[in-house]
Amino acid sequence: MFCRQLTRRFFNAKSREPVEPPYLELQRDFLEPAEFYQELSKHGVSFYAGVPDSLLKDFCAYVQDNAPPGQHVITVNEGTAVSMAAGYYLATKKIPCVYLQNSGLGNIVNPYMSLAHPKVYGIPMLYLIGWRGEPGKKDEPQHLVQGKRMNGILTEMGMQYDVLPDYIEGAAEVLDTAFYSMKTRNGPYALLVKRQCFTNYKLQNVAKNNYQLTREEALTEVIQNTRPLDVCVSTTGFLSRELFELRQRLNQTGEQDFLTVGSMGHASSIALGIAQVKKSRQVYCLDGDGAMMMHMGALAQIGSIGPTNYKHILFNNQAHDSVGAQPTSNPSVNFTQIALGCGYRDAFQVQTKEEISKGMERLNRNDGPILMEVLIKPGVRKDLGRPTTTTFENKEKFMHFLTY
16 A cells, blocks of 8 residues: 655644654545556557456546547457557557456466567567455455465566556656566566555446346346256356355255356356266356356357257346446357357347246256357346355365265
């Protein structure tokens, strides 16, 4: 945390001579997204690409609202952002900005090490990395693991980095250092963004649609139409949290659910691995549109293997709901046609509770792999909690359930 000391003069009540202050007053600073955006512009940054992050949501929202058309791309994954940024630099000789959560570091390792690294092609770009799991801060287990090791990972990658100060004078100084490094080393530079670095900025271009149901309402209808021995693998974000609380409201143990708290985009492959082994059980993957696009190649794998017990339910709200409700990279993607093209036996859309109920009958009646895309509106209730069981407890209960 960076604090600015405010100097204040104190005087003796009788002599009016200056005296030492009894204490130093400290004021917490926050970085204005607009000011930081302007500082980046001074260094010639005009192109942004990345995957939204909760710690960066205020700055990302400002970029979404203010970047000129074509100069900001919300990418399907972090590796795509790095690769697009590389192409932008090759075409313009201008340094781009890539933003991501530190959980996305794994997705940038390859394009950094084999493309942008100073000893390969030497392509400068600025990384803004949200520091989830910062040591000393309370967070979820997957973030604590990542946050503790992030600096070591960056060091082993040979990447120069610094922490972004939360006041504009410090941020400007760090940017001067970063751009000097990028221009002299011909390689990326990372700025680590701690929690509550930026002031609040309300996104104006919020993802909206005209669908009736919230994700939680649609999820409730889905779960009420599953059977006792059906297996559920849920994606990261709000969906797993809603599923956990739904089981509690229904007085169910939740042993049939594997809550994928991290590993965005990999729930479908986890479900595929289970479906291959537990052929007598119906395996449901409860997915999200942002997660599916992040690793869409998994659909080709699922279609190729073709497990008949694989039932894929996509909750599509056209937004990255849990990290600021920014739109996903392409809200108009035709997921059903993609699934069919990848070898799924069936794929269809639903919107209402009645359609979901009939769709679940269709899933239960027919062989998979089948995709049911549920079209929903963005949003989440404000009092949504987090799972009160540990990841280890979830794993053990789930593995025991699979033995039934």
